[in-house]
Structure formats: C-alpha cells, structure tokens
Amino acid sequence: MALKRVGILTGGGDCSGLNAVIRAVTRTAIIQYGAEVVGLEDGFDGLVFNRTMPLTTRSTKDILTLGGTILGTTNKGNPFAYREFDDRGEIVVRDLSAQAMATFRSLELDCLFVVGGEGTLELGYKFQQMGMPVVGIPKTIDNDLFGTDYTFGFQTAVQVACDAMDRLHTTGRSHDRVMILEVMGRNAGWIALEAGLAGGAHIILIPEIPYNLDNVVTKIRHRIRGKSPFSIIMVAEGAREEGGERITQGTAGTRLQGVEQLGGIGFHLANQIRERIPLEVRTTVLGHIQRGGSPTAFDRVLGTRLGAAAVDAAARGDFGTMVALKTPDIVLVPLSELAGLCRTVPVDHQLLRAAEATGVNLGRGAM
Numbered sequence: 001m002a003l004k005r006v007g008i009l010t011g012g013g014d015c016s017g018l019n020a021v022i023r024a025v026t027r028t029a030i031i032q033y034g035a036e037v038v039g040l041e042d043g044f045d046g047l048v049f050n051r052t053m054p055l056t057t058r059s060t061k062d063i064l065t066l067g068g069t070i071l072g073t074t075n076k077g078n079p080f081a082y083r084e085f086d087d088r089g090e091i092v093v094r095d096l097s098a099q100a101m102a103t104f105r106s107l108e109l110d111c112l113f114v115v116g117g118e119g120t121l122e123l124g125y126k127f128q129q130m131g132m133p134v135v136g137i138p139k140t141i142d143n144d145l146f147g148t149d150y151t152f153g154f155q156t157a158v159q160v161a162c163d164a165m166d167r168l169h170t171t172g173r174s175h176d177r178v179m180i181l182e183v184m185g186r187n188a189g190w191i192a193l194e195a196g197l198a199g200g201a202h203i204i205l206i207p208e209i210p211y212n213l214d215n216v217v218t219k220i221r222h223r224i225r226g227k228s229p230f231s232i233i234m235v236a237e238g239a240r241e242e243g244g245e246r247i248t249q250g251t252a253g254t255r256l257q258g259v260e261q262l263g264g265i266g267f268h269l270a271n272q273i274r275e276r277i278p279l280e281v282r283t284t285v286l287g288h289i290q291r292g293g294s295p296t297a298f299d300r301v302l303g304t305r306l307g308a309a310a311v312d313a314a315a316r317g318d319f320g321t322m323v324a325l326k327t328p329d330i331v332l333v334p335l336s337e338l339a340g341l342c343r344t345v346p347v348d349h350q351l352l353r354a355a356e357a358t359g360v361n362l363g364r365g366a367m
C-alpha cells in the first residue's frame with residue numbers, strides 16, 4: 001500500500017537505541033516511500049492527548065548515537081486503564097482507548113509503529129484489535145520478549161554492566177572483599193547472566209533459579225581457602241532465595257502505576273552473607289545507568305535494521321506484526337503470539353550450562 005502518513009511512539013522504560021529506531025523509521029518512510037512521519041510524545045499519552053511532533057530527516061539527523069528517546073516515553077499511562085488523581089486526591093481509573101483511536105483517525109495516519117517491550121506491545125495489539133494498523137518494534141534492556149533473538153537496548157545494558165564488573169574486580173581483588181553487583185531485568189535474568197559471564201562473575205543469581213544460601217556461602221569459602229579470596233557476585237533485581245520472596249521497593253513513587261518496583265536484593269544478600277564469612281561485603285546497585293547513554297554499535301545496527309524493516313512491512317500491509325531478529329534475518333512475528341508473554345531464562349539454557357561448566361556458581365547444585 002502507498003504510505004502517506006505514518007506515526008511512531010516509544011513506550012515503557014527507555015533504553016539505548018530508541019533514537020536509532022526513530023531515525024531509521026523516519027528516513028525509510030521519507031526516502032523510500034515519500035511519506036510524512038508524525039512522532040507521538042510520551043508513549044500512548046501522545047495518542048490519547050494528541051501530543052505530536054513532526055519527524056523529518058533534518059530533525060532526526062544527529063540522533064543515531066543519542067541515548068533515550070526524543071519522543072519521550074512512560075511506563076505508566078495504560079490508555080485502557082488510565083490512572084489519574086481526582087480533585088480529592090483519589091485515584092480514578094478510566095478507559096481512554098476510544099480517545100486514542102479518535103486521535104489516530106484525526107491525524108489521518110496509515111499506521112502506527114509501536115516501539116516497546118511486552119507491556120507496550122500488548123497495548124499495541126489491543127489497538128490493532130480495535131482496527132488500528134500496528135507494526136511493533138521490540139525494545140527493552142530486559143530482553144524478555146518472545147519471537148526475537150535479542151531486543152535492542154539489551155546489548156548496551158550488558159556492556160554497561162560488564163564494564164561495572166570489570167571495575168568491581170580490581171577493587172574487590174585489592175581489598176579481598178565480596179563485591180555484589182545488582183542489575184535490572186525485572187523477572188528475567190538475561191542481563192545478569194550475560195554480563196556476569198562477560199565480566200567473569202564467580203556467582204550469578206537470577207530470578208529463574210531461586211538461590212540456596214548455603215551454596216553461595218560454600219562457593220565464597222572455597223575461594224577464601226584458595227589463592228584469590230575475593231568474590232564477585234552478579235545478582236538480578238528479581239532474584240530471590242529458595243522459599244523466599246522477590247524484594248521490592250513498594251509501588252512506583254506516583255502510585256499511578258501500581259506495578260511493583262524491584263530492587264534491594266543486593267543489600268539483602270550482603271547482610272545474609274556477611275554474617276557467615278570473614279570478609280567484608282559491599283553492594284553496588286547499577287540502576288538506570290544501564291538504560292542511559294549512547295547505544296553500542298550492535299544496538300545501533302539492530303535498531304536501524306528493525307526500523308527499516310518495520311516501514312517495509314507497513315508498506316506491504318503486514319499489520320498486527322512485530323519485526324524481529326532471527327539471526328541472520330529480520331522476520332515478522334504476529335503480535336497475537338506475543339501478547340502478555342514474558343521470556344525468562346529457561347533453566348536448561350546453554351548459557352547456564354556454559355556458566356556452570358566454567359565453574360560459575362548459580363546458587364544451585366554443586367560449586
């Protein structure tokens with residue numbers, strides 16, 4: 001189909017590479033199809049409240065290397081259950097999806113490119129079912145989307161976490177300490193696992209494998225008896241002890257989201273370990289540093305490939321799909337196959353085998 005006017009929004013937590021995607025969509029739509037491109041601001045809020053910005057080759061010319069998203073984003077603001085404070089300070093929940101559909105029609109868009117993780121893409125799928133032509137583009141540092149080898153943003157987050165590990169190694173070794181690094185990932189351990197392997201962690205704890213504390217302590221004691229007494233532990237924010245609960249910071253600050261904010265396992269683990277070993281224990285929480293800053297070359301290339309392929313898919317009329325990396329190709333996956341699913345690390349994954357084969361303790365089984 002001829003593309004005249006297309007829209008794009010970015011939703012969920014930001015990550016590196018979002019601007020590479022925005023640039024690729026904009027340039028492909030203009031250069032290949034002569035279309036106009038409309039940016040929706042702050043995720044689906046832009047669609048609900050008609051907040052837009054024109055995107056051109058000029059306005060996107062210096063953003064390939066830029067972190068964040070020039071469109072803005074939010075991990076709140078579900079238009080199907082929009083939470084706001086009323087005059088009395090009480091939370092009211094309203095369905096604003098019809099308002100979003102009305103904006104879409106008034107903007108005379110041929111389609112909407114929805115760049116997001118599983119939460120944002122589920123919303124995209126709901127709008128697709130209401131008649132909006134949607135093409136999804138998989139984003140998230142968590143790498144927890146089915147259907148794609150990798151989401152963009154993940155490799156950059158892993159690189160940042162790996163750099164942090166390298167630095168913790170030198171200080172940990174110098175002081176003979178146990179150094180714990182807590183990383184993001186929500187309910188998936190991908191960042192912890194890949195960055196832990198890349199950074200030579202001695203212990204990696206992920207949500208998919210509740211850890212046995214005795215096991216962890218045994219590994220540390222084993223190292224204390226050896227020639228390198230220090231230990232480096234990588235722990236995912238969603239990790240928990242066998243029989244224990246995930247540790248959270250309560251609900252998000254504004255109370256408008258209701259989603260649990262994870263974090264705190266690094267300090268909890270430090271307290272658990274400290275009592276049982278003769279070394280000092282220190283915790284570093286990497287936090288949003290993983291999401292900020294310039295994307296790695298891999299994420300710039302992946303974002304550019306996905307953005308270009310998404311526009312080609314729209315021009316063919318392939319709506320209700322997500323563009324995805326199936327190495328070495330970019331393929332299309334139906335949004336219906338992804339909705340509501342979260343891809344966690346399978347407990348028999350080869351990455352786990354490689355970790356244990358090389359002596360990394362995963363909080364389970366032998367050292």
Ligand SMILES: Nc1ncnc2c1ncn2[C@@H]1O[C@H](COP(=O)(O)OP(=O)(O)OP(=O)(O)O)[C@@H](O)[C@H]1O
Pocket residue numbers: 011012013014074075076077078079116117118119120121122123139140141142340
């Ligand atoms: N299961 C769900 N069903 C419908 N809407 C959801 C669901 N989970 C989250 N949302 C909404 O989707 C939006 C973003 O969700 P979420 O925070 O999960 O981001 P995401 O797109 O998955 O990206 P990331 O996980 O990288 O932050 C928010 O508006 C949130 O309210």
Ligand SMILES: O=P(O)(O)OC[C@H]1O[C@](O)(CO)[C@@H](O)[C@@H]1O
Pocket residue numbers: 013075117140141142184185186237252261262291
């Ligand atoms: O930006 P916020 O609201 O603190 O969200 C943090 C969450 O978002 C992510 O960075 C991306 O989904 C998770 O890894 C993390 O749990």
Ligand SMILES: [Mg+2]
Pocket residue numbers: 012117118119140142
């Ligand atoms: Mg998500």
